[in-house]
Amino acid sequence: MDDEIIDDVFLREFLLGKVNDEERGRIEDLFLIDPQAKERVLGVEQDLIEDYLEGTLTTADGARFVARYAQTPEQRRRLRITKSIKDWALAEAASSDPAKTSGRSGFLAWFGFRPAFVLPLAATAIIVIVVGAVWLSRRAEHSAIEKELAQLNAPSSFRDGPVSLELSPVTVRGGESQAPLNTRASENGVELRLLWIQKERYPGYQATIRRVNERQSFSVRTLQPESDGKAIRLKLPAHFLTRGMYQIKLSAVGSGSSVEEYQFMVGN
Amino acid sequence: MSRDFAIAQESFDEILAWFNPDRERAAAMYVQLRHDLAKTFVWRQCSDPEGMTDEVFDRVARRIREVRPTYKGDPRLYFRAVANNLVKENFKKIKTQIALEDADLTKQQVSQAEAEDADVEECLQACLEELSFDKRELILAYYAKEKQAKIDHRRELAQRFGISVETLRVRTHRICLSLEQCIERCLPAYEQRK
Numbered sequence: 326m327d328d329e330i331i332d333d334v335f336l337r338e339f340l341l342g343k344v345n346d347e348e349r350g351r352i353e354d355l356f357l358i359d360p361q362a363k364e365r366v367l368g369v370e371q372d373l374i375e376d377y378l379e380g381t382l383t384t385a386d387g388a389r390f391v392a393r394y395a396q397t398p399e400q401r402r403r404l405r406i407t408k409s410i411k412d413w414a415l416a417e418a419a420s421s422d423p424a425k426t427s428g429r430s431g432f433l434a435w436f437g438f439r440p441a442f443v444l445p446l447a448a449t450a451i452i453v454i455v456v457g458a459v460w461l462s463r464r465a466e467h468s469a470i471e472k473e474l475a476q477l478n479a480p481s482s483f484r485d486g487p488v489s490l491e492l493s494p495v496t497v498r499g500g501e502s503q504a505p506l507n508t509r510a511s512e513n514g515v516e517l518r519l520l521w522i523q524k525e526r527y528p529g530y531q532a533t534i535r536r537v538n539e540r541q542s543f544s545v546r547t548l549q550p551e552s553d554g555k556a557i558r559l560k561l562p563a564h565f566l567t568r569g570m571y572q573i574k575l576s577a578v579g580s581g582s583s584v585e586e587y588q589f590m591v592g593n
Numbered sequence: 594m595s596r597d598f599a600i601a602q603e604s605f606d607e608i609l610a611w612f613n614p615d616r617e618r619a620a621a622m623y624v625q626l627r628h629d630l631a632k633t634f635v636w637r638q639c640s641d642p643e644g645m646t647d648e649v650f651d652r653v654a655r656r657i658r659e660v661r662p663t664y665k666g667d668p669r670l671y672f673r674a675v676a677n678n679l680v681k682e683n684f685k686k687i688k689t690q691i692a693l694e695d696a697d698l699t700k701q702q703v704s705q706a707e708a709e710d711a712d713v714e715e716c717l718q719a720c721l722e723e724l725s726f727d728k729r730e731l732i733l734a735y736y737a738k739e740k741q742a743k744i745d746h747r748r749e750l751a752q753r754f755g756i757s758v759e760t761l762r763v764r765t766h767r768i769c770l771s772l773e774q775c776i777e778r779c780l781p782a783y784e785q786r787k
Contacts, residue, residue: 340636350677353633357626357669368762371769379739396640402709406776409713410769413721414736480617528609528620533778540719549620554602576778579624584781 331355331362336369341389378408467541470565474545477514477560488558489515492573494522494585505592506566514562519575519587526554527577534561537570537588548575566591604654611661611668626669630676637680645683649676709780716779720772728768735765 331352338344339352355362376382377390395401490506497520506515519532529549535542543565550557557575570590577583600608609619612626627646634642652675653660664671721729738746751761 342636342638349636353636353673354670356633357629357673358667363629364763364766365759368759368766371762371766375743381740392638393635396638400635402713402780403773405710405713406717406773407769409710409717409776410732410772411736411739413717414733415739417733418737526605528623574778574782579627584778 331365333365333369333372336366337373340366340370340373340393341386342393343389374404374407375411378404378411467543471543471545473562474543474560474565475547477562478545478548480547480549487516488518490589491518491520491556492587492589493520495588496585497522505590507592514560515566517559517561517573517587517589519557519559519573519585521550521555521557521575521585523583523585525577525583526550527579527583529578530557530575531578532557532559533574533576534559535572536567537572546578568592600650600654604657607657607661608650608654611657622669626672629669630672633673633676634680639680639683645676645679648679652679712780712783713776715783716776717772719779720775723775724768724772731765732768732772735761 335344336352339349344352352362352366356366357363373382373390374394377387377394382390395404521530527550529547531544531546532548533542533544545559548557548559559573568591570588573587573589575585575587609616609623612622613619627650630649631642631646634645639645649672653672660671661668724732734750735747736743747758747761751758754761756764
């Protein structure tokens, strides 16, 4: 990308529809085929969105922005999502800003000079460290399981093997009442066949699986459909599954709205 | 322009083959191009970017057998040319749709948006938990300041990481994108509970 000709100011003009057809065409071409140019355009767009949310655009630019980025309910929702991320970061930063908590730091300094408080503070610190270590260990365990799931479900590892259970989406009559799955009989893991009932077919899918009533979920991001696109296979290691009800959300990569939900019971 | 979108399997396969002989790479390019074309429709004030993207693929699918053997260059640029023609054709209709959309921004929509804000908050918290510590801290630091103050702050931040402000922006954008996608996936679950 020619940095001298296409700078951030020019890209901002482009995003607000202030450039001529020829220039617009040139940037759009670069956006589609040049990964560096794409990242640059998206970065400038990110700045523009931020400026709009902070109310620093001029009235005219604000109107141009709204005409492009806040037309549809989906676009307005995306803006609200971006705003929520910014608001969260600002609130977190404000709560840990020393300038805003100077009263509290004085209080802490006072604590530091009182030996009677040293023991409780040390005990609190130890608790924090232990809790932190447990949290880190759980995160590591979570990452290891996701890695294993990714390896099991890598496109290259798929062969036409026997299916342990075929699942219909819960929106289909009977889809929520499947026979319990017995993992004892399948030491090498289970293979689920998730039926995709939507008309649209997609080249890639991702699944999120969790045990019902548990918050922790695991994602598999590289699932491919069978050749006719009517089902997606998902492999799970046997040790991953314990007795209980499981929920799977399957979504099409690149389509925010195409999601199906499945449930199954592990019986042993 | 919302309508059922279905390309015949044969044409779809041919489009993928045109993108890349490796089907996996071609599929990734397909997904990316859909996303990118929708983006260009947004920039051109089209009220239904997804529907228009469907239409572009539909049109290319109908002509791929005649176009592919003779077309020289990156196929994605052919898709852009089709998209460009589509925008021109629909310009009048699109303007009408925008006018109706604006007029329809009722109080009910505003209250729906407010209700959704609460769901976005819940989903944001859930999605933040899925982020690694480093990524979470980076987002936190990047957005810690607003307006004029953020410019100096981000410059310092980039220096601290030993990267350019540009690279810092790209990194945070990628994280934000994954966070936004996570929230988009999470929201329907909250809406269903109501």
